[in-house]
Amino acid sequence: MxxxxxxxxxxxxxxxxxxxxxxxxxxxxxxxxxxxxxxxxxxxxxxxxxxxxxxxxxxxxxxxxxxxxxxxxxxxxxxxxxxxxxxxxxxxxxxxxxxxxxxxxxxxxxxxxxxxLLEPHIIMRKGLVAATQYPGFVDDITTFMARTLFFTSDLALPAAEKKEAIAAFAGNHALCKITEDLIFTDPYRIAEQNRWTAPHLDGLAANLRDDMELHVAISRLKLKFMASPEALLHGDLHTGSIMVTENQTRVIDPEFAFYGPMGFDVGAVLANLLMAYFASAGHERTQGERAAFEVWVLETVDKVWNEFARKFLDLWRTGPTGDAYPTSLFTGDKGALRLEAERQAYMQRLFTDTVGFAAAKTIRRIFGLAHNIDFELIEDPWRRAISEARAVRLARGMMVEAAAFRTIADVTGAARKVRDWQPELTG
Amino acid sequence: MxxxxxxxxxxxxxxxxxxxxxxxxxxxxxxxxxxxxxxxxxxxxxxxxxxxxxxxxxxxxxxxxxxxxxxxxxxxxxxxxxxxxxxxxxxxxxxxxxxxxxxxxxxxxxxxxxxxLLEPHIIMRKGLVAATQYPGFVDDITTFMARTLFFTSDLALPAAEKKEAIAAFAGNHALCKITEDLIFTDPYRIAEQNRWTAPHLDGLAANLRDDMELHVAISRLKLKFMASPEALLHGDLHTGSIMVTENQTRVIDPEFAFYGPMGFDVGAVLANLLMAYFASAGHERTQGERAAFEVWVLETVDKVWNEFARKFLDLWRTGPTGDAYPTSLFTGDKGALRLEAERQAYMQRLFTDTVGFAAAKTIRRIFGLAHNIDFELIEDPWRRAISEARAVRLARGMMVEAAAFRTIADVTGAARKVRDWQPELTG
Missing domain, CATH: 3.30.200.20 (Phosphorylase Kinase; domain 1)
Structure with a gap:
């Protein structure tokens, strides 16, 4: 120390x-x-x-x-x-x-x-603002997430090793507390550090503070963040923590690392891609000039979840067996089939978590302390507010009705619908 | 150390x-x-x-x-x-x-x-075998559970303190491993240390090893036991860890203590009372001689859950506020109402966990290494096996369909129905 x-x-x-x-x-x-x-x-x-x-x-x-x-x-x-x-x-x-x-x-x-020294890598978020596509990103980030999450989970580790690992990171609670406050609490109440595109989003901010369904949903996510040490998380896996070239990906800055719920990392990646998608309209100089980028971003959202799930399941099927789901309880054809069904059910629960956490990561970037350049670099506050309001509209649904999104295509389908929605803004 | x-x-x-x-x-x-x-x-x-x-x-x-x-x-x-x-x-x-x-x-x-030195206290399990009623037990054990679980949870603690407390107990993993093996794994597979009333329960033991729905259910409970540090558990809260007089209760032997899911402690108490209920018929010398005791035991099961829930909710409403469910997100009448509804939903989830863990604690006492005198002191193996089979029948349903038991009355109602069921035994 x-x-x-x-x-x-x-x-x-x-x-x-x-x-x-x-x-x-x-x-x-x-x-x-x-x-x-x-x-x-x-x-x-x-x-x-x-x-x-x-x-x-x-x-x-x-x-x-x-x-x-x-x-x-x-x-x-x-x-x-x-x-x-x-x-x-x-x-x-x-x-x-x-x-x-x-x-x-x-x-x-x-x-x-x-x-x-990473050269000539740039922060991925800057590339996304410039409408750059990263063909190697899906494969790299899904390998990173599937492997770091699976191998540090109860699915792969003996329980004793897992408990020691949780304890080894327990002291990082000051960093967790930042997340607990800035992501899971402040955006939903009056807090000195909050800010948003004003006055345009004043009405939306007030709705957020008054939306008790949302407050229950964010509080459940907060509790899950605090008390579900499923795996070693990066803890801050947004596109500002990823450096890229067209063909290389490096994940940096894991100072928020701790044992938490896997969906928090996966949701962070998806949320930041979805924000890049909604911000894209705000960066257009001529209508449709970023259409190919936007198609790529949403395809990337689909693929990040699907490839992550595929790789994670593959590791579970073929990798080391931890103390959870002992193979000795799932012998024979019947056991193998039932265990495979349970793996799918596990991934479905993880997907629901992921959808909820993605929503939380979105809302904090629009109403909390730390914003991102995807939106911030849209100079015209009206256009910025429109992009932000669309992202919030999707996020509100994802948080309150997370389980209604059964597949990632449900998320990207909903995003596409919201893309051309014209919000009513304040001012 | x-x-x-x-x-x-x-x-x-x-x-x-x-x-x-x-x-x-x-x-x-x-x-x-x-x-x-x-x-x-x-x-x-x-x-x-x-x-x-x-x-x-x-x-x-x-x-x-x-x-x-x-x-x-x-x-x-x-x-x-x-x-x-x-x-x-x-x-x-x-x-x-x-x-x-x-x-x-x-x-x-x-x-x-x-x-x-606790005098003249006796181990509660011995008293239950002797059909002794303990009028002070409900109030004492529910106070013990509500206060030890609530005050060590995220509902009452700042997140940093909670994480440090989890770490302080993380080294007790060898004791956790005993539970993981003997309660959540071995009874459902062939294991050298298993034993049961044989040959009478041979068929039931084989069913258990072949029942993949049950294996999924016990594996989910095992994962929850390993990776849900909700509160400081006693970790072994059966009626052999409780010393009583008619009016006093002392909980002893918390060497299995660690941060785990609350339902594991509450389920342990309920399971051991339910086993005392099913064992009671086996201790009868004349039909009906223990009827009043059996009525008392089932009433006690009902009251243990209901009083625990009432006291826990009361602490939540009036006690210290931890980092979960911040009151600042639930202001005004609307917020207060919504938070109260969420408290009820929280207790419902905890009840479902409790039902599942109670089932796990029952099955291990009948097919695993450590048995209990409730059943063991029934000398006639046929009568013992009948009592045990009834307990297992209820437990199987509680584990596989835990969420179908909405209230504790659903559990005691099902117990009453199984009380006079005549199982088909082996041999």
Whole structure:
């Protein structure tokens, strides 16, 4: 765990000296330390991120700050999150090799991690705003999710190992609390940090605060988030935590990692693709210019769920058997058939969770503290509000009637219908 | 945690010296240590239990053995269970004062705990075999369950505290594993340690092993047991873990304590009362001589659920608010009404869990390793098998169609119907 006494923020000069003292990294960077080019690039909400380039190579350095960068020292946040991020990244690297940045160095006391420099990868969300299609994304992200979720679940692990793993991440509760507040609570009540496209969405925001069916649904999801340690989650798996080229995908920033409900990770990916879809109309300069992108995004939503489910089921059928659903209780043809039916039922329950969590991840981006550039970069507030209202309309249905969406095609079908709906806005 | 190096089994002479070295206990017992009367009385499956009586008072001493007493050194079991038992007992004493034995001394290295001597309390199961009614039991056990479960749940705790508490008990997985194997797996497959009233129940045992609907149901319950840390459970709350007089109730032996699904504790109490009910016919010497007892037992089943639910709901309405179901989302009359409806829905889900877990606790006592004297003391194997078959018939329905039992009256009504059913037995 990070100890405040040994911690210091490494600014550029300190960082240069620190890296120069690590022979492997010094060799990797190459040339004289004085010649290394160091740039602070952190555009996230919480940390310092440096890119360091030497004569031979480059690295990315991430250091946690003892407070929320977005807000300042008034909102302290434990440095230990760097420890949990490192733990999660190590586990993900074992389980989904090549889909997370390579780990080069970690210092718990400094809450600092050095990783492979991802070049020429960009944050996927930026690519989506630019209507870029990523043909390798479905395969990569579904492999990442299926493998990290299955292999850390009771389906694959002995119960003792699973309990120890839950305990190993239990201390990351300050990061969980951010999610509990900002995703599952604040958007549905008056909270200082909330914001939305105003006055256009004022009416919608008021409806949200008054919608008791929605409050019950979000509260059930919150309870599930807090008390269903099904698997090791990334915990913040939106398109801003994914770096891509056309053919490569790297999942970054698992500092929110903990044992939680699988649908939270899967729902995060789906929600952020759906938001890219609804935002797309707002980025059009001429009508229909992004039509092919929009078709691709919705196809991607379909495929992300379907491929994830296929791979997860495949691992369950052929991978290691944990203490859940012991194979000795499902012998013979009859047992095999019944177990397969139960696997399908399990996936259906997971899909219902996923639909609900996707809805929660959408609403928080429109009415809560942290917004996303999919919507934020739509300059005209009317057009932005129209895109946002459509996303909220779909999300409200997904949250309150999650179980009515039986397949992912039900979700994308509903999204298509909402795409051309003209909301009544305020102001 | 217990360290093997510092551990030694305290036999009578060692124990006398050890207690003599503890001034408070020495004073409590009174007189010369040489005059203390020390008796080993452990009739449980796992530990040594001594009763020590001096000139002035007595104490009970429990020491964990590094193996399962029932089986011997071939089945090792961590001494750390004494640590978790002590942790649980301390928490229960805070939450349900007067309903657990007073803690007098604990030594983690020796895996030893000294407690108040409960006199003239007897193990409740023995009383039930003797058709004794306990008028104070409903009120006491429902207070114990409502308070220990509510106050350790997300309904009452901040999420951070809850996660730390889960982690504090995560190391007790060896005891959880016993439950996972002996309750949720072995009775449904061929396992060396299984036993049942043979040959009379051979056919029923074979049906159980072949019943894939039941295997799915027990596997879902097992998964819930492993991955739903709703509250701090006693973990073994049968009528052998409860000591009673007519007016006093003390819950003992929480060494299986961990964070799990609430229905497991509530179901344990109901199952053991239902088994006492079905066993009762087997203890009759003349027809109807235990009729009043049987009426009382079924009334007690009804009241245990109803009073538990009433007290739990009352705590939820008036007690501390944890991070689940934040009151700020349920303001005004409309919010209050909707939250109350959700509380009822929550209790309905908990009832369904309870019904399923009660069934699991029943079947394991008839086909698994650990049986209970309710049935075992019925000498005539035919009569014993008839009682057992009735209990299994009810339990099978409760497990496979748990949600069809909407109220506890549905359970006791079904029990009454099965009471006079004549099963077809083998042999």
């Amino acid at each position: 990070a100890q405040a006494a040994d911690y210091r923020i490494l600014h550029e000069a300190d960082l240069r000296d620190y890296l120069a003292g690590l022979p492997d990294l010094k060799a990797l960077l190459g040339g004289e330390p004085a010649s290394w080019e160091i740039t602070e690039v952190g555009d996230g909400n919480l940390n310092l991120v440096f890119i360091v380039k030497g004569a031979k190579g480059g690295v990315a350095v991430k250091q946690a700050l003892p407070y929320v960068r977005l807000v300042g020292e008034s909102w302290p946040l434990p440095l230990s999150r760097a420890h949990y991020e490192y733990l999660a990244l190590s586990r993900q690297a074992q389980l989904a090799p090549g889909l997370v940045p390579a780990l080069l160095h970690h210092n718990d006391k400094l809450a600092l991690t050095v990783m492979e | 217990a360290q093997a190096a510092d551990y030694r089994i305290l036999h009578e002479a060692d124990l006398r010296d050890y207690l003599a070295g503890l001034p408070d206990l020495k004073a409590l017992l009174g007189g010369e240590p040489a005059s203390w009367e020390i008796t080993e009385v452990g009739d449980g499956n796992l530990n040594l239990v001594f009763i020590v009586k001096g000139a002035k008072g007595g104490v009970a001493v429990k020491q964990a053995l590094p193996y399962v007493r029932l089986v011997g050194e071939s089945w090792p079991l961590p001494l750390s269970r004494a640590h978790y038992e002590y942790l649980a007992l301390s928490r229960q004493a805070q939450l349900a004062p007067g309903l657990v034995p007073a803690l007098l001394h604990h030594n983690d290295k020796l895996a030893l705990t000294v407690m108040e």
